[in-house]
Amino acid sequence: MATMITGECINCGACEPECPNNAISQGEEIYVIDPLLCTECVGFHDYEACAAVCPVDCCVTDPNNIETEEVLITRTRSLHQDVDIGENFESRFHEGTEKPAAAKPPTQKAEAARPGAPTTPPPGPPPQPQPARAVAEVEEPAPAFVELPDIDSWEIPIHCFKCGESYTSHPKHFMIGNVLWCPYCHKSMVVKDNLNFQVRTALREFYDKWERELVQFQTRREKELIEFRAKREKALQGFLAQQKRDLQAIKNRLQSISESYDAPGRPARKRSLLGWG
Ligand code: SF4
Numbered sequence: 236m237a238t239m240i241t242g243e244c245i246n247c248g249a250c251e252p253e254c255p256n257n258a259i260s261q262g263e264e265i266y267v268i269d270p271l272l273c274t275e276c277v278g279f280h281d282y283e284a285c286a287a288v289c290p291v292d293c294c295v296t297d298p299n300n301i302e303t304e305e306v307l308i309t310r311t312r313s314l315h316q317d318v319d320i321g322e323n324f325e326s327r328f329h330e331g332t333e334k335p336a337a338a339k340p341p342t343q344k345a346e347a348a349r350p351g352a353p354t355t356p357p358p359g360p361p362p363q364p365q366p367a368r369a370v371a372e373v374e375e376p377a378p379a380f381v382e383l384p385d386i387d388s389w390e391i392p393i394h395c396f397k398c399g400e401s402y403t404s405h406p407k408h409f410m411i412g413n414v415l416w417c418p419y420c421h422k423s424m425v426v427k428d429n430l431n432f433q434v435r436t437a438l439r440e441f442y443d444k445w446e447r448e449l450v451q452f453q454t455r456r457e458k459e460l461i462e463f464r465a466k467r468e469k470a471l472q473g474f475l476a477q478q479k480r481d482l483q484a485i486k487n488r489l490q491s492i493s494e495s496y497d498a499p500g501r502p503a504r505k506r507s508l509l510g511w512g
């Protein structure tokens with residue numbers, strides 16, 4: 236199964252640099268994964284690197300694209316022909332088993348850390364979120380719903396059975412016993428119960444349905460907006476938590492580097508002449 240990104244993506248961009256195959260890119264609305272490049276990280280990790288960093292857990296396996304480990308490792312080898320990926324490669328298919336570290340192409344960071352490598356200037360500040368992504372925060376204008384005219388202002392068409400012409404009259408004239416006159420031939424027509432009933436019932440039913448559906452639609456929109464805001468808030472909290480974890484991890488790492496550094500002149504622990512203690 237290639238990994239895919241669901242619509243819950245918040246466009247944080249954290250996954251893109253983690254992919255060993257450059258399979259992730261910014262799509263029209265959210266980040267997307269090219270299934271022809273995704274190998275589920277087989278050959279490099281025993282987990283999907285994008286899923287590991289995603290703050291909202293929206294990198295998931297694509298149930299419509301089932302692929303075996305054999306297919307995936309073949310793709311990895313084809314994409315990284317310059318890398319010697321042995322037989323004991325890392326893979327999510329044998330997650331948790333003890334394996335030698337997988338061969339990995341040297342990254343820029345690794346290359347820079349290599350002894351004797353030319354020193355490079357320190358990286359600049361991390362990229363800031365693009366303002367365009369805050370567009371969703373802009374207040375939405377109220378929708379301009381179609382308005383209905385007053386129920387009595389409708390022009391009800393009448394077909395004159397004598398001259399064949401058509402003319403109109405307002406609903407209030409459709410009362411039982413009322414007489415309507417054709418403006419062309421002046422033939423009179425008496426409104427009977429069935430015409431009165433049909434015109435008024437059709438209009439009343441239409442107005443009732445219109446108002447009912449409008450209320451339902453507005454209620455649904457309001458509910459969706461509340462859910463959307465809650466989801467965004469949850470995603471934000473997830474992202475903030477991830478940032479805090481990342482910050483703590485780098486602090487711990489720096490602390491560990493500092494403690495293990497064998498500085499020149501550092502007092503060494505004296506050992507016993509007899510070889511113990
Ligand atoms: S699962 Fe691995 S290879 Fe696939 S997109 Fe995510 S990071 Fe890239």
Ligand code: SF4
Pocket residue numbers: 240243244245246247248249250251266285288289290291292293294
């Ligand atoms: S890490 Fe997750 S939320 Fe962030 S861009 Fe990638 S898929 Fe989207």
